[in-house]
Amino acid sequence: MGKSSRIDRIKDKTEKVKELFSLRTKDEDGPTSSSATQQAQESRNSHSPSVLLPWSNTSPNTATLGDDDEYQNTPIGELWNLAYKKLQQEDGPLIEEYEARLRGSVTAALGSALAAEENKGRWMNVMLRCKMEEVQKNICKFLFRSSEVQPAKVAQPILGVVKLANDFITTALASNPYASLAWAGVSALLSLFMNPIDQAAYLAKGLEYISLLIVQGRMREDLYHRRYEARQSDDQSSAVSHVLYKVSLEKLYRQILKFQATCYCYYANDGATRLARDLVGRYNWVGLMKQIQRQEHQMGAINQAWSDEQYNEECAAAEKRHKETIHSLMTSGADISSLRRAVEEANAKQEHRDFYRWLCDVDPSDMYNAARIRHEAGTSEWFIEGEAFESWMSNPRSLLWLHGKAGSGKSVLSSSVIKFLQSKHKDDATIATAYYYFSFSDVKKQERDAMLASLIKQICCCRPNMPDSIARLRKHKDQDMRPATEELQEALIATLRGFSKVHIIIDALDECPELGGRREDLMKTLRYILNAAPDNLHVMCTSRKEADIYAEIESHLSDPMRIEFDLSSYMHREAIKRDIGQYIDSTLADVNYKSWSDVIKKKVKEILIERSDGM
Structure with a gap:
């Protein structure tokens, strides 16, 4: 009885498939009959890959059913x-x-x-x-x-x-x-x-x-x-x-x-x-794709x-x-290994090295290294392990604006972020990290175009090729001239293509002087970058909370992917005090304070933390 039922079911399904394949329409590219459409729709919902292109309601070619x-x-x-x-x-x-x-x-x-x-x-x-x-x-x-x-x-x-x-x-x-x-x-x-x-x-x-x-x-x-x-x-x-x-x-x-x-x-x-x-x-x-789709749905009916x-x-x-x-x-x-080889080959080209040397002669690493010297092991971890930083790293087109009073440790925190990102992604050539430090004490580090050129140079050195918009800047080098800001801005966005992630850290926006409209120009460029940012870009900026900087960045904070982080906020004070305490402990452990008793050291630590005001 069971075997007979199974054979009957097979015959029934076979007849239905034969009926589907024998149906014709007046126009081969016109709609199928309702019976054929129903059968094909059922097959469409069964085993066809989900990424298949949309099915066009066309009549199938007639299949040969004889021996x-x-x-x-x-x-x-x-x-x-x-x-x-x-x-x-x-x-x-x-x-x-x-x-x-x-x-x-x-x-x-x-x-x-x-x-x-x-x-x-x-x-x-x-x-x-x-x-x-x-x-x-x-x-x-x-x-x-x-x-x-x-x-x-x-x-x-x-x-x-x-x-x-x-x-x-x-x-x-x-x-x-x-x-x-x-x-x-x-x-x-x-x-x-x-x-x-x-x-x-x-x-x-x-x-x-x-x-x-x-x-x-x-x-x-x-x-x-x-x-x-x-x-x-x-x-x-x-x-x-x-x-x-x-x-x-x-x-x-x-x-x-x-x-x-x-x-x-x-x-x-x-x-x-x-x-x-x-x-x-x-x-x-x-037409070629429709023929494949038509035949696929015939096959789906048999399936x-x-x-x-x-x-x-x-x-x-x-x-x-x-x-x-x-x-x-x-x-x-x-493949990471092939990408790394391609990057190394690109950077080995003398013409590339000469071009990047002309593009930017400002070295931001001296400011970074100075901040690392001031960093004490174990500090800054509360920030890197925090929810705000995690959100910044994981969300597309993200912005993290970290602000606080002068001397609150912003530059040391930004150096910790750079160090963390470089260490975390050192074996992943699809992720790039670039940074820039503005500085009151160095005139060359107060220019918007210097920042753009430096970021372009750093990111391009992580690429296996030179984007067309970067290569077009060579004409300025040949003429012993400098590119316009608009060209540099467009070139920076072009360098971001291809990476899975690009992190850009810009420290001390407030150290770009207001004199001559330089700060205003920097804010315009920051606006351009944030508006043109692709999904793979993550920007972090630090500064004091000055009125013009706040006015510009506030307009971007309506996006939930863009975060304001206030170091002077009460909720962060305890973490900052712990960092200050660790730094004081490290200092007092120096041989110069060997003669101090533990009681004196404890008292000095308490007074310094109390009077530090988060600095």
Whole structure:
């Protein structure tokens, strides 16, 4: 009874799938019938990756449901190879151009070797490894490249695809070699992103979409093996659905390969040729993507009839892994070791060193080092471990304004912050920290442009490349002139791109003189930086609470990510007293006070703390 019910259910599901695939509409790109729409909508809500592009309500291509020896005799694990052969038969000129351009993109020796290789699986396996080595070598420059496109729109999907391709090479290539036909196309398209390309955001999203379909294809192959090949069922209804399963999956594979080949051939042309082909409508990106989406939803309908608990769990796990990967990569950035090497190579260039020396000759480290000398071990920890500092580090576009009276320890606190950040992130090349100290006693450290130039120099020395806006400043060097403030401001914002985090600490705003409007100019620049700040920027400023500084910074404090920290506040007095006490203890422990009794030392400490007034 149980077996009969199971067979009836299989037959029922098979008939429904056949009905879906046989439905037609008057216009292939028009709406589907209500029955087909309902079935496809159900499949859309089941196992398709969550990042798939929006589904267009189009009628599916009719699948061949009759006996087809080619499909019957092709193992499910070789379906990518069959799809490639069918695409070659369907559009020979496209594949011929695609293979020729792939060979032309590698060394002459490797290109010749590939031309002599008849096995397409091995051919694409070599190409996959070659292209991924190229991508890994240049991924840091891609992340740090100046672009008008918001980095997350391109970087996020591309980093995710790089991880998926590398995972295939390291874990799945041996057991699923024919899938290298698909992953080679992915790697070839990835290599295009190492240089600026048109429609980058659209292509990146499309590449992520098809990469996830390739990953899901492996799960579908495993599902087929469990449900049919491993059981060797002779049930006729199952046999019909198994042919349909292969036909639909192969057509999906073929559409993916066609999209890859078409995209690569298009972008391998120069700009003028691409424009000419655009004018004649040679490449219909929307149409190609719709064909993939249509075939995917046909496959999704079959998955409803075939899926088991293991398949459902694998799909859910793959989706979760991809989301976690994206979050991790966008937080930590590219491979740290390759980034560090690229930064070292950039800084080793004599032309870069000469340029940075011309850009800024002010050294803020002497002020930092002086503050570190005054710092006593164990002090400042209450601030770094506090809620305000933690919020500043973790929230995007954050500002922390620390103010207090003269001599309250602001510069020592800022030096502790710099030291903490440098130590915490010393092994993470995706995080940069830059600082600047204004000073009453040094005229060169009272200029707004000196601050901008110093910050640019420090951050650029953490980059693997020089942004275009920085390189354009060279014209001023060649003419023995200085850049305008507006150029420096724009250049500073440009240097921030690519890092996962950039910390900027500006100490003693109040030591920039009001004379000649210099303080007012500094406030304007601070306003520009805070308004233009990308999500990865975290700015900390210290000063006395002077009226003009307060008036400017107050306007930014309405944002909950921007915090005011008053050192003179009652709630911080005890912590400051403890720091003062530690400093006094350290001083009295010196050999010069060896003759003092403990009673005298205790009394001196109490009097000094009482009269210190937080200073």
